[in-house]
Amino acid sequence: MECPGADATLRVEFNPLCPVNGRVYWELRMQEIPHPLPKAWRDRLSKREAHIATLLLQGGQNEDIAEAAGCSVGTVKKHLSRIYQKVGADSRADFIARASVRS
Known part of the structure; x- marks a missing residue:
């Protein structure tokens, strides 16, 4: 289960463990x-x-x-062009580099 937030997503997993004395136990994992x-x-x-x-x-x-987005490749290219313009990136590589520095 995932719960998106403003700055992060909380992922919660429930994993069954091996039964002990006929009782079922669960492991709960939460990851931000x-x-x-x-x-x-x-x-x-x-x-x-x-x-x-x-x-x-x-x-x-x-x-x-x-x-994944349910659109055409042409639409993706148009979105990427606008995205690069809005964040001041010159290319795909520049966008990725800037995102990794600012994260």
Whole structure:
């Protein structure tokens, strides 16, 4: 189960353990996953653009991003162009480098 927040996502997992004396025990794991986009960028981007940018930072190529976002590759390219412009990046590599420095 995941619960997205403003700056991070809380991931909760319930894992069954081996039964002991006929009783079932569970392990509860909670992990806070920081948002991959710097907050200043999230404030400038629309929700759709932030989603596309996050998919890019997760290593997606345009075709992968299009499939995950439910749009065409051409639409992804248009989104990326606007995203780069809004954050002051010149290219995909520049965008990724800037995001890793500002995170």
